[in-house]
Amino acid sequence: MARASGPAIRIAVTALVVCAGYYVGANLGFILRFPPATPSVMWPPNAMLTAALLITPPRQWWIYLLAALPAHLAVELGAGWPVPLVLGLFLTNCSEALIAAVAVRRFSDAPARFDTLRRVTIFVAGAVVMAPFLSSFLDAAVVTTFRGEPYWLVWQTRFPPNVFTELTLVPALVTAASMRPSALRGVSRFRRVEAVILGGTLLLVSAALFLGPADSVGIPGVGIIPGAPGTPLAFLLPFILWAAVRFGPGGSSLALVTTAMLAIWAATHGVGPFARLPVAESVHALQIFLMIAGIPLMCLAALIEERRRAQKALEERLRFEELLARLSGTFVHLPAGALDGAFDTLPILVTEGKNESAVFFLEDLLTCPQNPLHG
Secondary structure, eight states: OHHHHHHHHHHHHHHHHHHHHHHHHHHHHHHTBOTTOSSBSOOHHHHHHHHHHHSSOGGGHHHHHHHHHHHHHHHHHHTTOOHHHHHHHHHHHHHHHHHHHHHHHHHOSOTTOOOSHHHHHHHIIIIIIIHHHHHHHHHHHHHHHHHOOOHHHHHHHHHHHHHHHHHHHHHHHHHHHHOOHHHHHTSOHHHHHHHHHHHHHHHHHHHHHHSSOTTSSSSTTOSSSTTOOSOGGGGTHHHHHHHHHHHHHHHHHHHHHHHHHHHHHHHHTTOSGGGGSOHHHHHHHHHHHHHHHHHHHHHHHHHHHHHHHHHHHHHHHHHHHHHHHHHHHHHTTOOGGGHHHHHTTHHHHHHHHTOHHHHHHHHHHHHOTTOGGGO
């Protein structure tokens, strides 16, 4: 019974996390909405459900989808919407997450990893494009039926935000949820300091660009950044590229979502460089820009991560072959009577080699029935 209680506790904790995350994300989505339109410019709950389904077994999906229902009802019923509309929107949110999870799991060998170009391509095609595209038809039908909003206007308003949210938020959530404490302990101090510097710098630059006065960016010689170009996003690309190169797809995703949250919040509240433009136009342009920049950056990060792993595997192989050469040189010319003393040096050679493959080789060698040490 103790063994069975462990998985049950993990499932319950995960369900509570999904419920809390959905509640926070839904409230955030309402903040980033342009009333009276129903769709939000960024809707995190769908991405949170997608991330939860990607990292959990399919047989448990119904648990986490039901766990999100109380949070959905609490947020959207609190907004004064009718119950049929609220339930219909929950079905569309679940449909997007299910389409994304099924598509990625069907074609990817590791749905919760984005460290190869193939895996990133499958994620972009299945979760970022196909799932929002198909679920937006159902969502537009629900909103048109219960709110009377134009069908194609709802579809066009919902599709880009959900593509954008899946692209920026899911890899960051999946990477954070899949990271084990042992992996964090193995991170060098230099890398931790680099992550803190990158995050702090990105936040400071984003705040300076998006939360300042409307004339602080974009007018030569005026404001925080004199001589700034017409778009402040050019200043953020070096930091997003830094995150992609050094911290992989998860890092680039986190950098993108941080930038997007600040920029969209500024646009919806009429501050920063977008205050002089119509809100809908500025947010739509921001979404398109970050989507166009985010997909190549994720692919670049995946390629770099793939190359890094291949290089590590090659170095491991070279160390193993070097150890084999040393072992051959040690034993090939020894008489049978000297083998006992020579085998005493094997642990030293393996320790110096620092190679896991060599450890397994040593274990096989010492336990082999034909080994002279066995008599």
